[in-house]
Every structure is written in structure tokens, then in C-alpha cells.
Amino acid sequence: xxxxxxxxxxxxxxxxxxxxxxxxxxxxxxxxxxxxxxxxxxxxxxxxxxxxxxxxxxxxxxxxxxxxxxxxxxxxxxxxxxxxxxxxxxxxxxxxxxxxxxxxxxxxxxxxxxxxxxxxxxxxxxxxxxxxxxxxxxxxxxxxxxxxxxxxxxxxxxxxxxxxxxxxxxxxxxxxxxxxxxxxxxxxxxxxxxxxxxxxxxxxxxxxxxxxxxxxxxxxxxxxxxxxxxxxxxxxxxxxxxxxxxxxxxxxxxxxxxxxxxxxxxxxxxxxxxxxxxxxxxxxxxxxxxxxxxxxxxxxxxxxxxxxxxxxxxxxxxxxxxxxxxxxxxxxxxxxxxxxxxxx
Ligand SMILES: O=C(O)CCC(=O)C(=O)O
Ligand SMILES: [Fe+2]
Numbered sequence: 463x464x465x466x467x468x469x470x471x472x473x474x475x476x477x478x479x480x481x482x483x484x485x486x487x488x489x490x491x492x493x494x495x496x497x498x499x500x501x502x503x504x505x506x507x508x509x510x511x512x513x514x515x516x517x518x519x520x521x522x523x524x525x526x527x528x529x530x531x532x533x534x535x536x537x538x539x540x541x542x543x544x545x546x547x548x549x550x551x552x553x554x555x556x557x558x559x560x561x562x563x564x565x566x567x568x569x570x571x572x573x574x575x576x577x578x579x580x581x582x583x584x585x586x587x588x589x590x591x592x593x594x595x596x597x598x599x600x601x602x603x604x605x606x607x608x609x610x611x612x613x614x615x616x617x618x619x620x621x622x623x624x625x626x627x628x629x630x631x632x633x634x635x636x637x638x639x640x641x642x643x644x645x646x647x648x649x650x651x652x653x654x655x656x657x658x659x660x661x662x663x664x665x666x667x668x669x670x671x672x673x674x675x676x677x678x679x680x681x682x683x684x685x686x687x688x689x690x691x692x693x694x695x696x697x698x699x700x701x702x703x704x705x706x707x708x709x710x711x712x713x714x715x716x717x718x719x720x721x722x723x724x725x726x727x728x729x730x731x732x733x734x735x736x737x738x739x740x741x742x743x744x745x746x747x748x749x750x751x752x753x754x755x756x757x758x759x760x761x762x763x764x765x766x767x768x769x770x771x772x773x774x775x776x777x778x779x780x781x782x783x784x785x786x787x788x789x790x791x792x793x794x795x796x797x798x799x800x801x802x803x804x805x806x
Contacts, residue, residue: 541590655731
């Protein structure tokens with residue numbers, strides 16, 4: 463049920479729920495440049511009734527790039543079943559809020575908050591009614607409407623800080639300089655050209671890595687990165703459908719003519735290109751890649767592998783004897799450049 467059809471005086475701010483979410487899901491770091499806070503916006507009222515009330519597994523669609531999560535509040539109403547299961551990267555947590563009016567803690571409100579990219583589902587309600595309010599959670603600047611004193615986290619106390627600091631003190635690039643990359647482990651709606659709340663909305667380990675790099679004065683940047691290996695894989699699938707000889711040649715040329723396999727964008731936003739004359743594909747793509755971003759150093763060291771779904775990055779159409787239209791996807795990554803010794 464949409465918010466136009468009901469009203470509620472339930473206030474997650476005054477109950478400290480929003481404050482808790484801010485501290486756990488978007489912790490503030492001492493001295494951080496990303497002073498972020500949480501705004502919760504009532505989204506829907508859901509009623510699940512036995513015998514068949516359930517919500518099959520899904521991922522909530524962010525309403526804007528600054529939405530980082532969802533809050534589910536379960537109001538006290540007698541029911542059984544209807545467990546909420548939340549999953550991320552193979553881990554699963556079950557929230558079982560079944561209750562009965564005979565229980566001493568019946569009048570208790572239960573809640574769960576999770577990052578937007580966590581898959582979740584509601585199992586079948588086996589008796590009674592399960593009533594929930596859902597809120598969209600947005601990252602906002604400043605202290606927001608926090609009720610308590612914010613607990614700040616000293617990043618230098620994290621084992622991650624110690625590990626990264628020790629590794630980097632041994633100069634992984636042997637004085638020659640190089641690029642260090644971290645593919646984000648959470649998904650972000652990062653490709654909006656106007657609303658670009660990253661790094662403020664970085665989640666979990668992504669936020670921790672960002673803060674560690676910041677603390678070590680490494681000037682990290684968050685970028686959309688095209689992983690050209692992905693494009694080759696896509697092409698391999700395509701080969702099953704037997705592309706024409708000229709398509710195969712064009713792709714082979716493309717593969718040998720790009721200087722490296724990763725291109726980092728200069729700005730966020732989907733790029734739409736049109737070509738009216740038929741340039742060879744490798745030249746066309748090189749032109750697009752160099753105007754949209756820059757090729758990353760071939761020796762770039764990656765700390766992770768891309769796990770999140772990629773976002774549409776470049777769509778291009780070429781007109782001519784043989785019209786083509788293609789799309790290229792990117793992932794969100796945190797990048798640090800190390801200057802060569804003596805040039806810093
Ligand atoms: O009612 C719930 O527990 C969750 C509802 C939900 O996942 C949604 O509205 O997207
Ligand atoms: Fe949901």
C-alpha cells in the first residue's frame with residue numbers, strides 16, 4: 463500500500479532506529495571527508511496474510527543514487543511464518559518475527575535494515591497477518607536528525623588499516639609507480655551524471671577501504687571502470703551464433719589495438735555516441751574510450767575481482783554500409799595512483 467493510502471505516527475527517528483542504522487551501515491569516521499548521515503523515508507505498508515502471503519526473492523530498486531538501503535519495521539500482529547531472509551555474497555540472515563498475543567513481549571516492534579543490493583524474500587505466512595512498514599534509506603550530508611551522540615570510528619584501529627598500511631609501506635610497485643584498484647563489493651547506482659553521491663554512499667568494506675586509503679593520504683578516487691575482459695567473454699558467447707568473418711576480424715583488431723584491458727571514466731553518466739561514417743571498429747572504440755576516460759596502466763594491481771552487476775556505461779551506434787549498435791558496461795571501483803619514486 464502506498465503512502466498516499468495510509469498514515470502512521472510510527473517514528474523511527476525518535477526510537478533511535480535511524481541513529482543505529484547510521485552507526486552500523488554508514489559509520490562516521492574520525493576526520494573523514496564524508497560526513498554522512500541517514501534519512502529514512504516511509505515507502506510502503508505491506509500486509510501478508512496466511513495461507514499464501516509471501517514476497518518472492520528480490521532486490522529493492524534504489525529510488526535515487528543516494529539510496530543505500532531499506533528499513534523494514536514489523537508491527538506487533540499475531541502471525542507465524544513470514545520469515546525475512548536477507549542475503550549478500552553467499553551469506554544469509556533470517557529474521558523470524560512470528561509472535562502471539564500470549565507472549566509477554568507481544569507489543570514489541572522488530573526491525574531490520576540492509577543495503578539495497580542485498581537479495582531478500584519473505585517466506586509464506588502460515589497463520590495470522592504479518593504487517594510491515596518499509597522505508598527507503600538515503601545517505602545525506604551532515605548530522606541529519608540524529609537523536610544521540612554519534613559514535614565515531616577511528617579507522618587506524620581497524621585490522622584492515624594495519625594490513626594495508628604494512629603492505630603499502632613495502633612499496634608494491636618497487637619505486638616505479640603504478641595503479642592499485644579495488645572493485646567495489648556492493649552495487650551502486652553510480653552512473654547518474656547529476657546526482658553522484660559517491661563516496662558518501664559507499665557501503666561496508668567499500669567504505670572501510672576508502673577511509674583507509676584516505677587516512678594514508680593516497681587520494682583515492684571512485685570511478686566507473688570498463689573491464690574489457692568482460693567484453694571478450696561476451697564476444698565468446700556471441701561466437702556460438704557464428705558471427706560474420708568481418709565481425710570476427712573487427713573484434714580481433716579491437717582486442718589487439720587497445721593498450722590495456724581497463725578504462726576508467728573521467729566522470730559518471732552513461733555516454734551515448736553516434737558515428738555517421740564507418741570507421742574501423744577498433745578506431746571507433748579507441749576514440750570513445752579516450753574521450754570518455756583513460757586506459758589504466760597494464761600493471762594495475764587489483765585487490766578484488768568484480769562481483770557486482772555492471773551498469774550500462776556506453777551505448778553507441780554506427781551508421782554506414784553496415785549499421786551496428788553496441789553497449790558496454792562498467793563496474794564501480796576505487797582507484798589509487800602511486801607516483802614513481804622521485805616524481806612525488
Ligand atoms: O515486508 C517485508 O518484510 C519486506 C518488504 C520488502 O521487501 C519490500 O517491500 O521490498
Ligand atoms: Fe524488498
